[in-house]
Amino acid sequence: MNKTTHTPPHAILLIEDEPAIRDMIKIILEDLPAEITSVATADEGIVALQRQPWNLIIADVQTPGRYDGFHLAHVARQHLPQTGIILMSGYYGEFDAPRSPGLSFIEKPWKVDDFYALVTFHLAEDRFAPD
Secondary structure, eight states, X not given: OOOOOOOXXXXXXXXXXXXXXXXXXXXXXXXXXXEEEEESSHHHHHHHHTTSOOSEEEEESOOSSSOOHHHHHHHHHHHOTTSEEEEEESSOOOTTSXXXXXXXXXXXXXXXXXXXXXXXXXXXTOTTSOO
């Protein structure tokens, strides 16, 4: 008898203020076993951090509102220290600066293959992934 095991999806929080980029990222990641929750601002992302444990957070550095992606990453690191974080920006020049473990930067515009590889790397490193 063949048993099909169901792997629960990863929970990904996406923070991106540009609807077209948000939609494109969802399409890129649609074949992953993941549930993607998206919000437009870091302010909304900080609120969403409290809702559930996230396997991965993908955030634009610059979004409208009081907070930016750096602040969101700092808050996420305090509340979810094992969660991987990918920060994206087309305007931030210090991508090679030292950063905390589990935090990656990718410069916009990125290549789809590079972005997808970074996401799958973080999900593979996920300490909350199901066994």
